[in-house]
Amino acid sequence: MTEQHIIEELATIITPYTEEKSALENIGAHTDFIKDLKINSANLVDIVLDIEEKFNITIDNDSMSKMLTVKATIDVIESKLQENAG
Amino acid sequence: MLGNDIVDLNLAKIQSNWRRKNYLSKIFTEDEQQLILSAENPDVLVWVLWSMKESAYKIYNRKTNERLFNPLAFQCIILVLNNNVAKGLVKYNTLKILTSSELKPGFIHTIATDGILFSKKIKIWSNQYHLNYPAIFNEQITDYHIYKNIHNLPEVKNFHNNLLHDVSVSHHGNYVCIVFNDEPVH
Numbered sequence: 204m205t206e207q208h209i210i211e212e213l214a215t216i217i218t219p220y221t222e223e224k225s226a227l228e229n230i231g232a233h234t235d236f237i238k239d240l241k242i243n244s245a246n247l248v249d250i251v252l253d254i255e256e257k258f259n260i261t262i263d264n265d266s267m268s269k270m271l272t273v274k275a276t277i278d279v280i281e282s283k284l285q286e287n288a289g
Numbered sequence: 290m291l292g293n294d295i296v297d298l299n300l301a302k303i304q305s306n307w308r309r310k311n312y313l314s315k316i317f318t319e320d321e322q323q324l325i326l327s328a329e330n331p332d333v334l335v336w337v338l339w340s341m342k343e344s345a346y347k348i349y350n351r352k353t354n355e356r357l358f359n360p361l362a363f364q365c366i367i368l369v370l371n372n373n374v375a376k377g378l379v380k381y382n383t384l385k386i387l388t389s390s391e392l393k394p395g396f397i398h399t400i401a402t403d404g405i406l407f408s409k410k411i412k413i414w415s416n417q418y419h420l421n422y423p424a425i426f427n428e429q430i431t432d433y434h435i436y437k438n439i440h441n442l443p444e445v446k447n448f449h450n451n452l453l454h455d456v457s458v459s460h461h462g463n464y465v466c467i468v469f470n471d472e473p474v475h
Contacts, residue, residue: 243461245305245339247358248315255311267315268359 204284206232209277216253220246232274247271254280260287291411291455291470292347292386292401294340297462298332299395307335316342316360324367336397337375337390341365344401345379345386347457351442352384352403375399398459400468410471418465426467435467445469 214230221227221240236242242250251267254260254276260283262270269275307313313322313335321338328334342363349363350356362381365388369376375390379401389407390399400411414426423435423443431448435456438444445456445467452473459466 243304244343244358245301248312248360249305249309251315252309252311264315264359264361268357268362271356271358 204281206277209280210273212257213254213273213276216250216257217242220250230273232272232277234273236271236273258284260284290348290351290403291457291468292344292351293413293457293459293466293468294343294347294399294401295415295459295461295464295466296336296340296397297395297464298336298397300462301336302332307332318361318364321365333392333397337367337370337392337399338365340390340397340399341375341377341379341388341401344388344399344457344459345381345384347459348386348401348403349381349384396461396464398464398466400457408470408472411468412471413466413468415464415466418460418463422460422465422467433469443467447473 226239266279367377379386445454456469
């Protein structure tokens with residue numbers, strides 16, 4: 204799965220949790236969930252759960268603690284997908 | 290240092306479904322989940338514990354400049370709980386934070402301090418949320434001035450002597466709260 208593909212999936216997952224439509228349209232690796240997309244921190248949990256379901260992975264607490272940007276989230280998804288494959 | 294967190298309960302009801310599978314276990318310890326599930330009003334306890342963690346995290350973030358999303362590691366102990374208030378302690382590694390929460394039908398508001406006691410000098414200003422809330426604060430609280438510093442963090446200064454005061458700002462839904470210490474930063 205390419206980085207661009209993961210970003211597209213993330214954008215779909217994030218849509219219901221943000222009202223910052225222009226930040227969402229311009230989503231990229233450096234987008235910050237809280238600073239740019241103004242996502243409520245209680246909804247970050249929903250995003251983590253949605254990612255687990257969508258990508259069929261389990262995100263441990265240490266990984267979750269880093270998931271404040273799109274880049275960090277891609278890294279977590281990629282490493283979990285690799286663990287699953289290996 | 291001070292932290293504070295407000296939860297608009299009407300918005301939380303729409304925004305978050307904490308009964309969703311695996312939601313609680315991602316952010317609450319076994320003990321905290323037990324407290325929630327055995328509570329008379331679980332909806333209230335979820336947001337009391339959440340605002341305790343958030344307000345404590347705000348102190349951690351200000352102290353270390355480190356950002357993280359690790360609510361599970363901010364462990365809550367509730368010492369006093371009734372229909373109007375909750376008092377407790379949040380532990381994160383070696384950091385110990387005291388919290389005091391106000392429980393109202395429309396909102397839950399928690400103040401946190403890393404002091405050994407809650408100072409009587411802590412002032413709370415709350416208002417219905419408007420984009421221009423700093424201007425409203427500055428108009429109403431004539432001795433103090435709130436503004437954002439070059440790092441985009443809120444600061445409060447005493448008009449008369451220009452001394453800085455600890456401050457924490459929280460906004461959710463219809464509410465905005467500014468908590469500051471009447472005593473200047475040493």
